[in-house]
Amino acid sequence: MDKLFRLSRTEQLVVQFILIAWAIVVLFPIGVAVINSFKPNLGEVYRGPLNLPSEWSFGNYVEAWVGANFGKYFLNSVIISGCTVVIVTLCASTTAFVLVRMPFRGSAIIFGCFMLGVIIPIRLALAPLFVTVNTLGLLDTLTGVILVQSASMMPVAVFIMTAFLRSVPSELEDAARMDGALPFSIYWRVVLPLIRPAIATVALLTFVQSWNEYFLPLIFLQSPENYPITLGIAEFRSQFAVQWHLMFAGILIMLIPTIIAFVLASRQFIEGLTQGGVKE
Amino acid sequence: MKNFKLTGLLLASTFLAVAQTATAEEVTIYSWREQEIPLWQHISDNNLIDGVTINFVRLNSDDYDTKLRIDLQSGGPDIFQGRAGAAWLASFIDAGVIVPLEGVDLSNMAPAAMTAAMGADGQIYGVPFAIQMESIIYNKGVFEASGIAVPTNMAELTAAADALAAAGVTPMSFGARSGWWLNQVVGEVMTAGMIDDATSQGLIDGTVCFTDPAFVATLEAVAGWQAAGYMNASPMADDYGAMRTAVALGEAAMMIDGVWSSGPASPMYEIDPDLVMGFMPVPGDNGKVYAFGDGTYLANAASEKADAVAAVMAFTATRDFAELFVAQVGELPAYGAEYTVEDARLSMVAEMIATNSAAPTPFFAYALNAGEPSYGQLVADGYQALLSGGSTAAEVAATIQAGLNSWNYVGAANCQ
Amino acid sequence: MTYKQKARIQRLALLLPGVALYGIFNFMPLLGLLGLSLVRWPGIGPSEYVGLGNFMQLLGEPYYRDQFFNALFQNVYFFVIIIGAMLILGTGLALLLSFRTWGRNTYRAIFFIPYPLAGAAVAFLLNMMVETRGPINTLLVKGLGVMDAPIGFLGEPDLALSTLAVFYSWHRLSFAIILIMSAIIAVRVHLLEAAMLDGANRWQTLRAVVFPVLGPAFILITVIVMVDVFNNADYTLLLMGPEAGPLRNTDIMGTFLFRTSFGGSATSVNINFGMAAAIGLITALLILPAALYLSLKNLRKD
Numbered sequence A: 001m002d003k004l005f006r007l008s009r010t011e012q013l014v015v016q017f018i019l020i021a022w023a024i025v026v027l028f029p030i031g032v033a034v035i036n037s038f039k040p041n042l043g044e045v046y047r048g049p050l051n052l053p054s055e056w057s058f059g060n061y062v063e064a065w066v067g068a069n070f071g072k073y074f075l076n077s078v079i080i081s082g083c084t085v086v087i088v089t090l091c092a093s094t095t096a097f098v099l100v101r102m103p104f105r106g107s108a109i110i111f112g113c114f115m116l117g118v119i120i121p122i123r124l125a126l127a128p129l130f131v132t133v134n135t136l137g138l139l140d141t142l143t144g145v146i147l148v149q150s151a152s153m154m155p156v157a158v159f160i161m162t163a164f165l166r167s168v169p170s171e172l173e174d175a176a177r178m179d180g181a182l183p184f185s186i187y188w189r190v191v192l193p194l195i196r197p198a199i200a201t202v203a204l205l206t207f208v209q210s211w212n213e214y215f216l217p218l219i220f221l222q223s224p225e226n227y228p229i230t231l232g233i234a235e236f237r238s239q240f241a242v243q244w245h246l247m248f249a250g251i252l253i254m255l256i257p258t259i260i261a262f263v264l265a266s267r268q269f270i271e272g273l274t275q276g277g278v279k280e
Numbered sequence B: 001m002k003n004f005k006l007t008g009l010l011l012a013s014t015f016l017a018v019a020q021t022a023t024a025e026e027v028t029i030y031s032w033r034e035q036e037i038p039l040w041q042h043i044s045d046n047n048l049i050d051g052v053t054i055n056f057v058r059l060n061s062d063d064y065d066t067k068l069r070i071d072l073q074s075g076g077p078d079i080f081q082g083r084a085g086a087a088w089l090a091s092f093i094d095a096g097v098i099v100p101l102e103g104v105d106l107s108n109m110a111p112a113a114m115t116a117a118m119g120a121d122g123q124i125y126g127v128p129f130a131i132q133m134e135s136i137i138y139n140k141g142v143f144e145a146s147g148i149a150v151p152t153n154m155a156e157l158t159a160a161a162d163a164l165a166a167a168g169v170t171p172m173s174f175g176a177r178s179g180w181w182l183n184q185v186v187g188e189v190m191t192a193g194m195i196d197d198a199t200s201q202g203l204i205d206g207t208v209c210f211t212d213p214a215f216v217a218t219l220e221a222v223a224g225w226q227a228a229g230y231m232n233a234s235p236m237a238d239d240y241g242a243m244r245t246a247v248a249l250g251e252a253a254m255m256i257d258g259v260w261s262s263g264p265a266s267p268m269y270e271i272d273p274d275l276v277m278g279f280m281p282v283p284g285d286n287g288k289v290y291a292f293g294d295g296t297y298l299a300n301a302a303s304e305k306a307d308a309v310a311a312v313m314a315f316t317a318t319r320d321f322a323e324l325f326v327a328q329v330g331e332l333p334a335y336g337a338e339y340t341v342e343d344a345r346l347s348m349v350a351e352m353i354a355t356n357s358a359a360p361t362p363f364f365a366y367a368l369n370a371g372e373p374s375y376g377q378l379v380a381d382g383y384q385a386l387l388s389g390g391s392t393a394a395e396v397a398a399t400i401q402a403g404l405n406s407w408n409y410v411g412a413a414n415c416q
Numbered sequence C: 001m002t003y004k005q006k007a008r009i010q011r012l013a014l015l016l017p018g019v020a021l022y023g024i025f026n027f028m029p030l031l032g033l034l035g036l037s038l039v040r041w042p043g044i045g046p047s048e049y050v051g052l053g054n055f056m057q058l059l060g061e062p063y064y065r066d067q068f069f070n071a072l073f074q075n076v077y078f079f080v081i082i083i084g085a086m087l088i089l090g091t092g093l094a095l096l097l098s099f100r101t102w103g104r105n106t107y108r109a110i111f112f113i114p115y116p117l118a119g120a121a122v123a124f125l126l127n128m129m130v131e132t133r134g135p136i137n138t139l140l141v142k143g144l145g146v147m148d149a150p151i152g153f154l155g156e157p158d159l160a161l162s163t164l165a166v167f168y169s170w171h172r173l174s175f176a177i178i179l180i181m182s183a184i185i186a187v188r189v190h191l192l193e194a195a196m197l198d199g200a201n202r203w204q205t206l207r208a209v210v211f212p213v214l215g216p217a218f219i220l221i222t223v224i225v226m227v228d229v230f231n232n233a234d235y236t237l238l239l240m241g242p243e244a245g246p247l248r249n250t251d252i253m254g255t256f257l258f259r260t261s262f263g264g265s266a267t268s269v270n271i272n273f274g275m276a277a278a279i280g281l282i283t284a285l286l287i288l289p290a291a292l293y294l295s296l297k298n299l300r301k302d
Helices: A009-036 A042-047 A059-067 A072-099 A107-119 A121-133 A142-166 A171-178 A184-192 A196-211 A215-220 A230-234 A244-273 B004-021 B035-046 B061-072 B086-094 B111-117 B140-145 B154-166 B181-192 B197-205 B214-225 B240-249 B269-272 B306-315 B321-331 B344-357 B375-387 B393-407 C003-036 C055-059 C061-098 C104-114 C119-130 C135-143 C160-185 C189-197 C202-231 C236-239 C254-264 C273-298
Strands: B027-031 B054-058 B079-083 B127-137 B172-173 B252-258 B275-278 B288-300
Touching: A009 C055, A009 C061, A009 C104, A009 C160, A042 A184, A042 A244, A042 B269, A059 A072, A059 A121, A059 A230, A059 B127, A059 B214, A072 A184, A072 A196, A072 A244, A072 B035, A072 B181, A072 C003, A107 A142, A107 B197, A107 C003, A107 C273, A121 A142, A121 A215, A121 B061, A121 C003, A121 C273, A142 A196, A142 A215, A142 B035, A142 C003, A142 C202, A171 A184, A184 C003, A196 A244, A196 C160, A215 A230, A230 A244, A230 B321, A230 C273, B035 B054, B035 B321, B054 B306, B054 C236, B079 B086, B079 B306, B086 B252, B086 B288, B086 C273, B111 B127, B111 B288, B127 B181, B127 B240, B127 B321, B127 B344, B140 B275, B154 B172, B172 B240, B172 B321, B172 B393, B181 B197, B181 B214, B181 B288, B181 B375, B214 B375, B214 B393, B240 B252, B240 C202, B275 B344, B288 B306, B288 B344, B288 C160, B344 C189, B375 B393, C003 C273, C055 C061, C055 C273, C061 C104, C061 C160, C061 C254, C104 C160, C119 C160, C119 C236, C135 C254, C160 C202, C160 C236, C189 C202, C202 C254, C202 C273, C236 C254, C254 C273
Parallel strands: B027 B054, B027 B079, B172 B252
Antiparallel strands: B079 B288, B127 B252, B127 B275, B127 B288
């Protein structure tokens, strides 16, 4: 396929031009955030958001880390996001596998129920959800937050997985079934490697959303020991203003794991596509 | 014999120790005001309320209402801060979460602050905190540079604005994108400055209509400023933060704002550390500034630590607390009787509030906000319509009146 | 046990975790939404059963009805701009990134950066860009001298909503790029080789082989973005407040819901979670046909 997609010199230049243009559009505001994260106080941010800082205050990052209790909260964020990703990718892929490859009488209805969850965000049903979590005694626990976040991302994950699975031919699985393999091993040995790109996509999207999730932890957690870093950053929002220089520092720190996740996911992505069942 | 004495002593001291730790209760307070964190830290660390430690939980202002209500369903805080006004208190009263305050001596609290704690039935449900003042805030440096004295009437204000405009400074900075600022600050400061107290009270009681020339005049004044070029070029594009930044940078001279912008934590000082701000009422016929109680400390009726809670509530109505409030928070407490204010700025503000603040507060009046669309909503929309050139002052006033009439507010019969 | 029995049990075991998790912590509360929409409840204390009262108020009283339809139409406009940008720009960039472009991995990573940023950060960052004293206006007025006065991107009634749509697109374009790229790269090699053997050039190959495969990706993006845009209004609420100025020109379903259910100003009495549920259900009903249609299209395509 790459043979088809090789570019001539002129084409390459044109393409570079377009890509650089968009890269500038993307990086310019980010650059502003970076510059402002090094400013010593809020006044400089307001006075000249585009100006370089009078002194490069690396201390902002330290202060953001300490002030927002990153040290404590980082671990919580990692646990919550990590568990959510694992749960969602596992459950969504098994569910999609059953719904697409092993349909039964009620599977269309189940799929419809998931679609309903895509359309209606869980935020509206906060009150009933709170009652459920409270009754199960999961309030103010990391487990509770993990379960709630996972459940909130299941619909879209199932949606993506089923879409992907439908576009993948089932020959390999049929062959395995003919050999007498049971669903578990078909899933584990045949399907999972096949759908690596979808898993990578779902994992990445789930991770980013979970990492940045603010509202659900806010409602379901009460003790500061359990806070993820999104709640820690909220410290920088005062009643009428935001401590931008610290906020940007905090946000940029938070950005790093997501970029790492992206790089990892991309690699899985490409690898999964160049092996697996694409070549026939 | 000796053994008995020793054991007796030991027992007694153990009892005492146990008793001490047993009475050291932790009271959880919910708030959206980060400026109170040092205050309660100080109170807790120094054991100023005997046997009580404070766990002060500060939530983001935007999330405060939702989080508070959700948490109250599973116990919740022992004490929480409530926003001012009977309208806000109503749902909590109906739910039985708060009950009329008992056992606290409120005789020393400033009368202006008491409305913040009053329910629709006229009873007091908590201890008010913080008196805020809203008025015109001006950059003293800019005034001095253009040789302008504080205007004492509207004509002088216009003259001052002309002089400022000539000097290349925006006379009046408006951040009309922020709806909350339009109704809670601008609307109220204009009424306080231009409409006399009796008429304002009439607006609340329904005896005076919003189509009355007195009220329309407040809108016309603002429209006039825009027409005369005294405002920033696009008030609708600038928000509250941009408005303050302009004044702090000296690009604008005046803005209608609250005293919190001159407090120690205000970002305006970070923009210009030498900034000195002055306060003046809108120099209309009434010429008064606007003061209100910012909120109330409310006790959760379902709290298990009733004694500790009562102790805290009683403490917030004392003079010691008032002085601590000034020192630690940098704002004026709701305490009305004598207390020491060492900060020059705050004592001047206290003076203004005591001698020259308007009594009626339409924005917080339950009578005007009991239905939808509320007075607050209508004023915000009205000013935005006015400043984007969509409506004239008379039309805006008529819309406000019609909106209030639609849910039969107290003056509906009178003002068709 | 026979193979069939074992297979059945394993199928159940594979299905159960996902369904149970979703059922308990998402689906059941959503059903609770139905009940919630029939009451008037301020979040604490007793709830008052009003039957269809919330819906009647919403669609019956002109004050609400006018705002509702205004918000709805503006939301559609908002959505069209966003989805247009994401699909067109997204496909273009995805294609360029799937060629043997120099540095495509770096570009991919760069383009991804806005996506994981929190909505609040993006809102204020981009607000800084379009302010009257911000870089764009400074460039237009002082740098290039093209305009006399700064443009109030968020202040002009006609521009505000489009500006917010641009903000959203800037933030979320990477999502579209990722999904479209995955579809492009998943195109079956043998189909491409067959097309090439037939003598088709690049553009023809793309049209015949790659574009049809983008269908599912497009549908995915459209549904997810549609749901997000019609339910959430993070940027608008942060930047323009619940009154969605100027003159309700940035009012979309998310702000309408917030204002109607939680009050536009601090003194609003009518906090009503039931109203929020009612509006949420109506919104879901409105986008359900489109979502169903799109996903059924997805179903049949195989």
